[in-house]
Amino acid sequence: MTDLSCDVAILGAGTAGLAAERSARKAGARTLLIDPYFAGTVCATVGCMPSKLLIAAGNAAHGVRLAPEFGVMTQPPLIDGAAVMARVRALRDDFVASTKEGFESLPEGTCVQSRARFTAPGELVLEDGRRVTARAVVLATGSAPVVPGPFKDLGDRVLTNQTVFDLPDLPKRLAVIGAGPIGLELAQAMARLGVEVTLFDHADRLGGLADDAVHEALLTTLRREMVLHLGTKATPEDAGEAVRLSWEGGSAEFDRVLLAAGRPPNVRDLGLEAAGLTLDDHGVPVFDRETLQCGEAPVFIAGDANADRPVLHEASAEGAIAGRNAVAWPAVVRSARMVPSSMIFTDPPVVQVGRAPQGEALTGRSDYGDQGRARVEARGHGQVLLQAAAPDGRLTGAEICAPGGEHLGHLLAWAITEGHTASDLLSRPFYHPTLEEGLRNALRDICRATSRPLPGDQDEGAPPGG
Numbered sequence: 001m002t003d004l005s006c007d008v009a010i011l012g013a014g015t016a017g018l019a020a021e022r023s024a025r026k027a028g029a030r031t032l033l034i035d036p037y038f039a040g041t042v043c044a045t046v047g048c049m050p051s052k053l054l055i056a057a058g059n060a061a062h063g064v065r066l067a068p069e070f071g072v073m074t075q076p077p078l079i080d081g082a083a084v085m086a087r088v089r090a091l092r093d094d095f096v097a098s099t100k101e102g103f104e105s106l107p108e109g110t111c112v113q114s115r116a117r118f119t120a121p122g123e124l125v126l127e128d129g130r131r132v133t134a135r136a137v138v139l140a141t142g143s144a145p146v147v148p149g150p151f152k153d154l155g156d157r158v159l160t161n162q163t164v165f166d167l168p169d170l171p172k173r174l175a176v177i178g179a180g181p182i183g184l185e186l187a188q189a190m191a192r193l194g195v196e197v198t199l200f201d202h203a204d205r206l207g208g209l210a211d212d213a214v215h216e217a218l219l220t221t222l223r224r225e226m227v228l229h230l231g232t233k234a235t236p237e238d239a240g241e242a243v244r245l246s247w248e249g250g251s252a253e254f255d256r257v258l259l260a261a262g263r264p265p266n267v268r269d270l271g272l273e274a275a276g277l278t279l280d281d282h283g284v285p286v287f288d289r290e291t292l293q294c295g296e297a298p299v300f301i302a303g304d305a306n307a308d309r310p311v312l313h314e315a316s317a318e319g320a321i322a323g324r325n326a327v328a329w330p331a332v333v334r335s336a337r338m339v340p341s342s343m344i345f346t347d348p349p350v351v352q353v354g355r356a357p358q359g360e361a362l363t364g365r366s367d368y369g370d371q372g373r374a375r376v377e378a379r380g381h382g383q384v385l386l387q388a389a390a391p392d393g394r395l396t397g398a399e400i401c402a403p404g405g406e407h408l409g410h411l412l413a414w415a416i417t418e419g420h421t422a423s424d425l426l427s428r429p430f431y432h433p434t435l436e437e438g439l440r441n442a443l444r445d446i447c448r449a450t451s452r453p454l455p456g457d458q459d460e461g462a463p464p465g466g
């Protein structure tokens, strides 16, 4: 058994790890990419892509149910659960295959299939006892679903994002525990596919939304499609083929329980103490968001492993920063980070972009219940909150639950990045009739609250439904 050495060792061959490896190699480093499975990224295998595939199926069924609203008469959709799941897996496998091709194109000897843990700063040991010495290390080990104690002994009646997409058929009665992004997306998709869904969260808010009106818009949508129990703790017990959940004021049996109660980082068992790192209360190394460096050590942490911004584009960006800085160490370079954003692909989508300003906040609202294009498409429901800084109305943040939210969210994230004011955006074209037009009400609210007038050469009227 030959020990290994490299300039940069990357633990984890997911999105962040692959980006770190690419960026370190581009900067001239000899790299080793260490992963126990090389199964493909979480995004492709059990994350973004299969969840979006299930959502697409749910939305197809929803479209059929909505058709009579347009005078297009149909029968209720007949859902072939096995066919739905087969399509999810077939396309998922395509995405996974292309991720795996990426492993094959790496220089020979780069991939090391094993788990690694630190034995000393700059020194790791693999499962087979081989030692790896590295000038710098990137931690990109991702995250994994939490399974609270009482749910642990219920076998395959309990699902997580790691198992739900392998169901051969859709369940009849599904409990979803956790109303974060995973719980919301999958609960709605399943409900639209004819599954009787009950969604539980011990918090009172869905999807971490702060604004009451935006939250209410999501709540009313979901209440039409499933049973919701918020601010409730559900306790499971074995009920033979099913699971019985009990909560204050009720109890019911479910064929399956989907746990979507969070995904803590995979940082245990990495021997982080041996690496001399300072850990926070959750065992995650304390790190600098702009360099991804852990303290002063030649160790960098990227993607879900640092639990900072657990979304795909950030995993990829953080991997690139960490890989480059691992090579540059000790001369690490600070990177300005992107405007934070999160998009939950419910219908309507739930979007959070940027943040409230420091100091006085100017706010504007748009009601998509009365928005032209949304009503044309029988999607007239939703709320947008825009936040801006005084005195000039520079946009800083948004909370959205409205049709087209993912597109509105991008527009706003880019405007915030550019430092645009509400007045700046109102001076730009808004094509009619689009969902984007709906933003103008919120932008005008902000404009009126600032020292800046509405752009003088813009009509303040509204086209039909605009």
Ligand SMILES: Cc1cc2nc3c(=O)[nH]c(=O)nc-3n(C[C@H](O)[C@H](O)[C@H](O)COP(=O)(O)OP(=O)(O)OC[C@H]3O[C@@H](n4cnc5c(N)ncnc54)[C@H](O)[C@@H]3O)c2cc1C
Binding pocket: 011, 012, 013, 014, 015, 016, 017, 034, 035, 036, 037, 038, 039, 040, 041, 042, 043, 046, 047, 048, 049, 051, 114, 115, 116, 140, 141, 142, 143, 161, 182, 266, 269, 270, 302, 303, 304, 305, 309, 310, 311, 312, 313, 315, 345
């Ligand atoms: C159901 C679901 C839906 C999602 N949908 C979206 C979405 O629509 N949009 C979005 O932006 N984000 C979404 N996300 C989040 C996104 O998938 C993650 O933020 C992203 O995949 C994280 O990438 P990563 O590289 O940090 O982790 P991963 O891709 O999980 O990679 C971590 C790697 O580390 C390896 N590893 C673990 N332990 C060790 C060890 N000890 N040594 C070596 N290697 C190890 C693992 O095998 C794995 O290959 C979703 C997530 C889930 C679960």
Ligand SMILES: NC(=O)c1ccc[n+]([C@@H]2O[C@H](COP(=O)([O-])OP(=O)(O)OC[C@H]3O[C@@H](n4cnc5c(N)ncnc54)[C@H](O)[C@@H]3O)[C@@H](O)[C@H]2O)c1
Binding pocket: 148, 177, 178, 179, 180, 181, 182, 183, 185, 200, 201, 202, 203, 207, 208, 232, 233, 234, 260, 261, 262, 263, 309, 310, 311, 342, 343, 344, 345
């Ligand atoms: N569209 C997207 O970008 C997308 C989609 C899915 C997942 N993700 C990423 O995956 C990560 C994990 O998602 P998640 O939804 O599992 O986690 P989360 O931490 O965002 O949400 C978990 C939810 O479960 C609740 N909860 C926790 N324990 C509970 C319990 N015992 N009983 C009832 N409720 C409980 C919490 O209050 C919270 O609302 C997210 O941080 C997100 O960034 C992103």
